[in-house]
Structures are given as structure tokens and as C-alpha cells.
Amino acid sequence: MHPILTSRTRLLAYLILWVPLGGLLAGLAMMQGWSRLEAVALAVPMAVMGAGIYLSPFYLCKVVSVENQSHQNLFIIWGFAAIVDAGFWSGTAWGVARLLGRFDALHALPQKITPALPVLWSLGIVLYLASAAFYYLLIALQRAQKAEAEHLQLRMLAQEAELKALRAQLNPHFLFNSLNSISALTSVDSKRAREMCLLLSDFLRKSLGLGERRQVALREELDLVRAYLSIEQIRFGERLKVAWDIAPEAEAALVPTLLLQPLVENAIKHGISALPEGGVLRLQATIQKGTVTFTVDNPANRDAPLKPGLGLGLRQVRQRLWGRYPDRCRFESGYEEGRHRVVLTFPLETEP
């Protein structure tokens, strides 16, 4: 489709462009000694005609690509097209002038147009080539935009795939250990065994349900985290204490689905479970000047040998955050005084 004809604003801008061009034609004519009436009478239909004719190089631009043709071919094709098109334009000028000559006030037009024809023709050629260059530029821009859109589309698809993978990637170590806890509880405390069964199914259902969506309210993501931590608290007993500090206004903030859950799993796997005495896991969400800050802070033994997977889990979270909010987010991770801390900062968006 023609890029100018498909958009109303572009068409309007294009037509407005022809007003000064028409003015230029009239000015040139008056410099040749034409009367104002004669100049305007011819310039107006010429501008209208030109606006129509000079839409056409676009189609030739589409067919004749700059990349595939030799310079010589380009020169011949465009030269020929420009001469023919401009010839047609100046030819119609001559016809219009003859028609207008029938009016008394414009009777001199047919004589005056003849010496002006070479000038009109050359002007037409220049206009034709300029518009061709303009269309080439437009096509290149369109192509770049399309590539960008495709890239975005691809990235979204990749993110969705990643999300699906995340959902499927239920931590087997966690699952089997939880089942083992249930197995242990059935004979000693059947009530708690049932409670743990329910917590585990609640967690599974929530994580399967969340995975269907690209983003969720922080409240929902934290519900999942809560279900997860209640199970881990049964497993770890006194070793796991959780301190929640979630600002009420942060609960509605939208977050990419399953972005925070891996951070908490990480804090358990590499923090609490690696310490015989365990400790306090702190979760904090605050809102300041339109940005959400989420902090996971856990005791950690820095000297413990690195377990496989620490870098990977955090890297995935960072990539997803960057993919979702390019240039508008921050990811910090580091050790300080026996604790490991991850801080995420991203723009506040809420459900409509």
C-alpha cells in the first residue's frame, strides 16, 4: 500500500507541501512577466495535477530496488521515467493553458506557455527525482519499523516460552523433600500432614495458574511466595523465619509473572538451607515516586562453596526484568555483613 494514501495525516501533510510548490510555480511565472491572474490560474491546476502525478514514483521504487540494480540501470530507468512523467506534466500544463485561453482575461496564456515549457519540464524532472528519493527513504524507514516490530514480537514470544518453561520447572528438590515431610508427618501428626498436603496443592495450583499470564499484581505473586514459604517453614522448622514488609500500596503493582518466586527459592536454597542455624528471610516492597522496589534479603554463608545454579537463577530474573522494562529498571545483587541481598527496581504500573 502507498504510505501516503494509507494515513490521513500523511496525506494532509503531503497536500500542504504542494501549497508552497504551487506558490513557487506562480512566482516563477510572474517573474517571466505573467499577470497575477494568469500565474495563479495555471499554478493551481498544475499543483493539483502534480500532487497526483508525483505519488506514482513510489510504485516504481517498490519494483526497482536500489540494492539489486546496477548504477547504470538505475540511471536509465529513473532518467527515462522522470523525463516521461515530467513531460506528461508539462504537456498537461500546455493543454490547460489552451483551455484557459478561451476566457477573455486569460487569452494570452496559450502564447505565454510555450516558452515556459522547457522550464516546467526540467522542474518536473527535478520534482520527480526528489520524490523518488523521498519514497526510497520512506520504504527504508518502513522496513526498519517492520523489523523492529518483528523483533519485539519475537522477544515477546521468547518471553512467553520462557514463562512456560518456568512454570514447568517446578523445583524437584523442593517437591520431593515436601513429600518426604508429609510422609514423616502422617504417623506423628496427621493433622499437620493434611495441612501440608493442602499447602502443597495450593502452591502447585497457584504456580500453574499464574504461568498462564504474562503479568500479575504483586499481591498474587506474593500469595504464591507465601504458600511456598509456609511449606518450607514446616520443613525447616525454627531455621526459617520470615519478616514481611510489604507496603499496602505496592500490592496492586504489576510484576512479570514468576519473577519474584525464583528469588525467594534462591534465598532458601543458597541461604537458609546452607546454614545450620538458619535465620530470618526479609521480603520488602516499597513504592517511591512511581517506582517499585522489591528486596529479598537473607542470611548467607559467603565462604560456602558455590552450589551450581546460583548465578543462573539470578541471571534469568535479571534478563526477564530487563526484557520487560528496558532502561527503566535496576537489578542489584550482593553480599553484605553475612547477608545476601537482591534489590529489584522497576516502574509502577497497575491494573486498569
Added chain:
Amino acid sequence: MSKDTFTALIVDDEELARGLVREHLQSHPEIVILAECANGFEAVKAASEQKPDLLFLDIQMPKLDGFEVLELISGPGPGGGAEWQPATVFITAFDQHAIKAFEAHAVDYLLKPFSEVRFEEALAKAKAKCIAGQFSVPRPSDLSAAARGSWPLERLVVRDGSKVTFISLDKLDYVQAQDDYVELKTEGRSYLKQQTLSSLENQLDPKRFLRVHRSFILPLDRLTRLEQGLTDSWTAILRDGTKLPVSRSGYAKLKELIG
């Protein structure tokens, strides 16, 4: 040798998981539970002091994992007898590398959650092993090497009595063979560990550590230069001035690595 009672140690960092093993053992009056340990340090202390017959050992634990625990408690038996090791039943929830290691070395293990039947089976096997007094178990260091998979060794653990010391490989100056032991030199101190030099050599990254002699392994970054002695023999000079002999094959390997 017939046995009426078996002493046992239960090692798991989760209280509920220990409880489950304890519960299964309740129907066996012949088993005496000596202690339950919540982490590797406790396990090493209890096992080296009390020398249990049976060991129920979780793999994933804070500080020291199950493999490191076994590595540290294996050694001369009660009264300085021959090689001693408790009959061990490994327990793990999900660890592909560990399972591969068990399969490769034909060691019995339990996967959490386990059935009573499966537990009884493992217990019977462990008891039989204990009675026969023969441990077909591989050297613990080999088992832990197999379980680590492609994850490189970062530290060595040594035990003196019930005190456990970690030696970071970055701080290891060199290693010298001493009969059945290796002597680890680090920061001006030396530690003895019951392991052969060859088995340690296999655990170390060959790009960082080189066995330059039948009795020596040195970290390549500690080496400053080589001195040629009389009769085609070479001496390695380390950063701190220590001189170590280099064998002919050690010299050839060095030349290949450093050029």
C-alpha cells in the same frame, strides 16, 4: 562374626526427615540409635567419636555435604584397626549427580520419600555388610568426585580429631605424599589427610595442578622457575622459595603445559 546389636547414626538437616528414619527403626530393637545429627559437623564429631555400625546419611546439608562427611570419618577403625567405614545408607531427595555416582559405584541409596519396604531392604543390606565386615563401598573421595560431576572441586576438607578444617584450593601451596596420606601445605601450615596422591590428583583440575613427581603435586600459579641440576634432573622453585624435585615425566608435562 554375629552381631546382636547395631549402633546407628541418623544425619539429616531436617527434623522431620530424621524423625521418619527414627520411626522406621523403631520396629528394630536390635538397632541402637547413638545420635541424630542436624549438620555435617555434628555428624563428623559423632561418627568419629562413637564409630557407629550404620549411618543414615542425607546428601544435601549445610556446611558439609554427605559425601564430605563420609570422606572425613573414614579412617583407621576402633583401636587403630584396619580401614573403617560405617555401612552407609545414602538418602537424597533429588540430585542427578549423586544418583549417578551411586549407580556407578553400586552403592545403595534411598530416594525421598521412600516406602517402608524399600527402607527395610536398604537396612537389611547395610546390616549384612556390617556383619560380613566387608565394605565394597568405593573410596569416599571417588564417590564425591563422581557426584560432583563437572562442577570443579573448590576446597578440601580435613579432620583433626573432631575438628574440621576447610582448605581453599586457591591457598594450597603444594601437596606431598606421605605413605597412605597426603600432606597439604597451606599458609605455612600442613595438614594430613587420608587419601592417596593419585586419587587427589584425579580430583584436581589438571589445568591448575600438576603432579610433577611421584610424591608431589603443585599448583602451577605457585611455580616461579625451574633449575637444572646435575645429571638431567630438575628442581621447581615455588614463589615462597620452596624447592621441589621434578621427575623426568613431570618435566615433560610441565614443558607441554607451559611451553
